[in-house]
Amino acid sequence: MTTQEIQDKVVEIIAKQLEIEKEKVKPETKIAEDLGADSLDRAEMVMDLEDEFDVNIPDDAETKIKTVGDTVAFIEAEMKKKGS
Amino acid sequence: MSGQRRRVVVTGVGAVTPLAVGARASWEALLSGRSGIAPITLYDHSQHDVHIAGEVKNFDAGQHLDRREAKRMDRFTQLAMVAANEAIADARLDFAKEDTARVGVVVGTGIGGITEIEEQKERLMTKGPGRVSPFLIPKLMANAAAGQISIRHKLRGPNFCIVTACASGANSLEAALRLVQYGLCDLVISGGTEAAVTPLGMAGFANMGALSKRGGDPAKASRPFDKDRDGFVMGEGAGIVVLEEFEHAARRDARMYAELAGCGLSGDGFHITAPAEDGDGGIRSMLGALADAGLRAEDVDYINSHGTSTPFNDKVETLAIKKALGERAYRIAVNSTKSMTGHTLGAAGGIEAVVVALSIASDRVHPTINRETPDPDCDLDYVVEGARAMTVRAALSNSLGFGGHNATLAFKKVKR
Numbered sequence: 001m002t003t004q005e006i007q008d009k010v011v012e013i014i015a016k017q018l019e020i021e022k023e024k025v026k027p028e029t030k031i032a033e034d035l036g037a038d039s040l041d042r043a044e045m046v047m048d049l050e051d052e053f054d055v056n057i058p059d060d061a062e063t064k065i066k067t068v069g070d071t072v073a074f075i076e077a078e079m080k081k082k083g084s
Numbered sequence: 085m086s087g088q089r090r091r092v093v094v095t096g097v098g099a100v101t102p103l104a105v106g107a108r109a110s111w112e113a114l115l116s117g118r119s120g121i122a123p124i125t126l127y128d129h130s131q132h133d134v135h136i137a138g139e140v141k142n143f144d145a146g147q148h149l150d151r152r153e154a155k156r157m158d159r160f161t162q163l164a165m166v167a168a169n170e171a172i173a174d175a176r177l178d179f180a181k182e183d184t185a186r187v188g189v190v191v192g193t194g195i196g197g198i199t200e201i202e203e204q205k206e207r208l209m210t211k212g213p214g215r216v217s218p219f220l221i222p223k224l225m226a227n228a229a230a231g232q233i234s235i236r237h238k239l240r241g242p243n244f245c246i247v248t249a250c251a252s253g254a255n256s257l258e259a260a261l262r263l264v265q266y267g268l269c270d271l272v273i274s275g276g277t278e279a280a281v282t283p284l285g286m287a288g289f290a291n292m293g294a295l296s297k298r299g300g301d302p303a304k305a306s307r308p309f310d311k312d313r314d315g316f317v318m319g320e321g322a323g324i325v326v327l328e329e330f331e332h333a334a335r336r337d338a339r340m341y342a343e344l345a346g347c348g349l350s351g352d353g354f355h356i357t358a359p360a361e362d363g364d365g366g367i368r369s370m371l372g373a374l375a376d377a378g379l380r381a382e383d384v385d386y387i388n389s390h391g392t393s394t395p396f397n398d399k400v401e402t403l404a405i406k407k408a409l410g411e412r413a414y415r416i417a418v419n420s421t422k423s424m425t426g427h428t429l430g431a432a433g434g435i436e437a438v439v440v441a442l443s444i445a446s447d448r449v450h451p452t453i454n455r456e457t458p459d460p461d462c463d464l465d466y467v468v469e470g471a472r473a474m475t476v477r478a479a480l481s482n483s484l485g486f487g488g489h490n491a492t493l494a495f496k497k498v499k500r
Contacts, residue, residue: 018152019150019151019152019155020152039218040156040218040219040222043218044217044218044219047214047215047217051215
């Protein structure tokens with residue numbers, strides 16, 4: 001998967017979770033502050049991301065992932081580790 | 085006693101019913117005698133014994149609510165939110181002008197978020213505990229509707245939910261009434277909501293033997309007080325009213341539909357689902373409501389019955405009305421909203437409060453449909469011939485719940 005493909009899918013999952021336009025979800029967008037996602041939204045999003053990319057996103061990683069770009073980078077790194 | 089208590093009036097109504105989304109549209113449908121019962125569309129019912137229900141048809145929460153807001157709610161909360169928004173708009177309330185710490189929300193439900201429970205149980209079994217939604221608990225909890233309404237409108241007064249099965253809506257209105265009477269609130273958004281037309285909910289009610297087995301002609305299945313009634317038809321919906329302190333309403337020149345003058349409560353202390361055969365619980369809730377409202381039997385022109393269409397309820401409720409109101413019982417118009425909506429469980433007390441408020445305001449009473457063959461045990465005036473124009477000075481609304489919870493609300497015309 002290319003970085004762009006990962007990003008497109010991440011954007012899609014976030015937009016779907018928060019019922020917003022994909023155009024509002026940019027790499028620099030802060031998921032909590034800019035999009036208003038609360039802890040419940042983020043917990044559900046993490047499940048969808050884990051299922052989509054077959055990676056594990058631990059609770060402590062969640063606190064470090066602030067932006068859409070952070071999310072893409074984290075997932076990409078995890079996928080590399082798994083060799084996929 | 086009533087001298088120390090503040091008067092409480094209904095200044096807004098909202099309803100989502102199997103007949104329509106909206107109190108006015110539902111009311112017009114009730115007056116025309118239209119049934120809201122139809123084949124089930126919400127799930128595949130082919131393996132079930134029961135194939136009909138009073139669903140809120142083509143309800144798309146996203147049409148009425150913000151989509152993200154709607155997604156965080158079970159259907160029972162969505163229905164309540166739509167009805168509450170309508171009631172608040174109908175009362176022409178602007179909460180920016182109110183002390184929101186004195187605005188309460190009391191909304192009951194019998195079951196809570198059973199749709200969410202079923203979906204997440206499925207996820208638990210197929211995908212494991214790590215995939216159960218973090219929204220499961222905030223969606224399923226019975227108090228979610230009251231909480232979400234208060235959040236949506238930023239209302240900071242007393243906020244709770246009462247769960248007493250089919251009496252949940254009426255019990256909620258009783259509690260709301262007291263909050264205003266005793267000065268804790270100036271306004272309370274109150275009523276009931278339910279959305280239990282789900283595979284699990286329907287199988288449970290069906291296996292109790294509570295539901296009508298008539299499937300062929302859905303519109304004829306709910307037939308309260310008819311000799312050939314064979315059980316209730318499940319309905320869903322929400323009914324919410326704005327209760328307001330009389331002087332507060334007068335100051336802002338609010339429209340007053342009716343005064344909620346009192347309420348009687350009782351318990352059967354008898355059986356978890358069956359009513360006591362002597363009607364004791366219903367008799368005492370009706371007598372309690374009259375005494376609390378300062379009404380005599382002669383003042384009552386109309387009773388919105390619990391009228392579920394089960395063989396037992398309609399017989400025992402008729403007996404209770406006669407014992408509570410004496411000879412006057414035969415001169416009172418008694419109807420069943422459930423003949424057209426089905427039994428909306430915890431929503432029923434709320435929906436029927438909307439109906440009674442509109443009956444008093446418009447001096448019209450809707451019919452009971454499908455009472456085709458008289459039952460000697462049910463010998464009151466059930467308004468079988470169609471909607472009736474008549475003066476409604478005072479009215480009672482009965483709600484009798486599984487568990488033996490009985491609540492009778494007493495409404496009357498507003499005297500200024």
